[in-house]
Amino acid sequence: MFNNIIKRTLIVCLILSVHFFYGQEQLAIQKTQQGFGQLDFLSIKMPSDEANMDFAGLHYNLKINQWSYAGLGFYGAVGGIRGGFFTLGINAGIQQKITDKLFVDAGIHFGGGGGASAPDGGGAFILPHINLGYDFKYFSTTAGYSYVNFFDGGTINSSQFNMAVQIPLSFKSSSFDNLEKEYSFEDLQNSDWNINSSRISLLVHLNNLSVTKGSYKGNTIRLAGFEVNSYITDNIFFFVKADGAYHGIKAGYMDIFLGGGYHLSMNKNRTNILAKFGVGAGGGGGVDTQGGFLIYPDLSLEQKLFDNVYASINKGYLMSPNSHFVTSTFGFGLKYYLDKDGINSDNLSFSKGRFKGLEAIVKQDLYLDAQRDGGFNQNMHQISLQINFFLNKYVYGAGQTSFANFGDAGAYAEGIVGLGVMSNRFFNNSTSIFGQILGGAAGGGGISTGQGLIVKPSVGINYKLSDNLSLRGALGYVKAKGGGLSTTFVNVGINYHFSFLSMKK
Incomplete structure (x- = not known):
């Protein structure tokens, strides 16, 4: 009889073990993708004794391994006379440590773009660089030599000093094959996903610029675009915003902003007020923004419609710092909030993922x-x-x-x-x-x-x-x-x- 008890116990343990390992196998595996964001600046010598075009870049790169990276980046003019000059391109590079803190960053950016009647030809350009960097743990700085050439019929060809700030920005992910798989909070508690969640929001909107000073004074420029907010704390966030004109002026105007803001919730999180301030580049379509550098203060009001979807209206200003170009802004859109990458939150209770x-x-x-x-x-x-x-x-x-x-x-x-x-x-x-x-x-x-x-x-x-x-x-x-x-x-x-x-x- 004792032998029968042992056999039955072993069978039960085997069944439970199979069930446990099967459950573990079915739960989506977590991966960590290392990456970094970069802000960089260079001043490009222009042909025909024109003033230099100051170029500011915003990039995101994925770490392929410990020493190489690849990603994407935007550039926009923020100084000179070519406001509205924008580009998009791909990045590839290597980072090799010299000491624990000191490293070499060498890479190339290939892309396309132009604007503001610049001698950009077809728009294709290359921008290689070799920089010396220093790791401050929470961010890195680099500086060195770069070269830019708009080689498809353009005449912009310049060597210059460049400098950059790099900030580690990694994210959690799983296989695309797990799309729409759902798990209970209890299942996720016994997994790698039992970490603090992070919040982002995605906004698609229409924005109207009522011009009060400068190009198209008295006209309304109608824009369409999107905005992504990423929350550092429950109330403080940074955002990236991009818009393009679709009505009101000749085609060609666009702007890109990077900034931060404060989020205040009320009415049991059904109503939000957001105060934002951004800086960026804009111009084109006959809008004279001089060098292209713009500032963007804004106040938004949001009301929950259902689940994580909110209606948003905003009121603010978009202008050059010297008030050469000034507009009053008014827009509306739809925003979607996401609590992602983890199951724990100080202010929210989750039931499933x-x-x-x-x-x-x-x-x-x-x-x-x-x-x-x-x-x-x-x-x-x-x-x-x-x-x-x-x-x-x-x-x-x-x-x-x-x-x-x-x-x-x-x-x-x-x-x-x-x-x-x-x-x-x-x-x-x-x-x-x-x-x-x-x-x-x-x-x-x-x-x-x-x-x-x-x-x-x-x-x-x-x-x-x-x-x-x-x-x-x-x-x-x-x-x-x-x-x-x-x-x-x-x-x-x-x-x-x-x-x-x-x-x-």
Whole structure:
């Protein structure tokens, strides 16, 4: 009888062990992606004795291993006479330690862009650098030599000193295959996800600039764009905001801001007041912002509609520091709050978590015989960044920004948003297809977009290379409302995708 008891005990332990390990295997595995944000500055010598163009950059890089990195970056003019000059590009580089604190940072940035009637040619440029850096633990500084060349018919070619600040910005993620998987709070307590949550918000909005001084005085410039807020504490956050004009002036105006703010909640977290202040670059479309440097104080009021979705209205100012260009701003939008990466919060109680999908796509577009303002057609190429946030397993919201880099349209840029649908993977879990329709602001570079409103439907295919990377190709059509642009386009790119934990009450 004693032997039977032992046998039964062993069988029960075996069943419980199998159940335990099976449960562990099914729970989404947490990964930590190391990365860093960078702010950098360089002053570019311009041709024909023109004043230097001061260039400020905002980048995010992923650490591939201990000594190499790759990522994306924007640049905008903040000094000189080329306000409205913007670029987008890809980064790649190495960081090699000399001592525990001292290191060498060498890399290259390739991209496209231009604006403000600058001699940028097609917009394609390279910007290599070699810097000496020092690690202060919570941030690093680097400085050294850089070289910039707008090589596709442009005449901007300069060597200069550059300096940068780098801030570690890592994030938690899981496989994209875990998209929309849901777990109870109790399940997640016994996992690596039992850490403090972090909060971000995503805002899609329309903004109106009522010009009170400077270019287009008395007119209203209508903008469309997006804003991302990341919370450092429950009340303090930093934000990145980008907008482009779609009505009211000739196409081509855009702005990008980086700033911080304070968040005050009331009415049981149903109502929020946000005070913000940002600095950045803006111009184009005939708007004279001189060097391009702008400031942006703003006050927003938000009201909860359902779950984590809020309606937002904002009132503020957008202006150059010397008041050469001044506008009063008024806008409205929809905001979505996310509590992510962990299950613990000081102010909120969660009941479950769901894994949401995110895709970051870098691609090269070809517009076939793009219609120009001069009444002729010519191929135009552009580099594009698209971010997809999955609303459920098949439907995603998308935001895209693009800058011309070949085809004699260096000042052309787009900022568009929309919706898409994606299929399940097939062919041995390697391939998926998608369709999307995006619309928003575009202009510059002599491309015939009227006041700037375009629509871009497309279909395409993803082919999985690894857990985080896919090849991506698409075929589509672009049409400008009020302009002559009406043509087919194709693109190919790299899709970096993952899922992240989003907690629910």
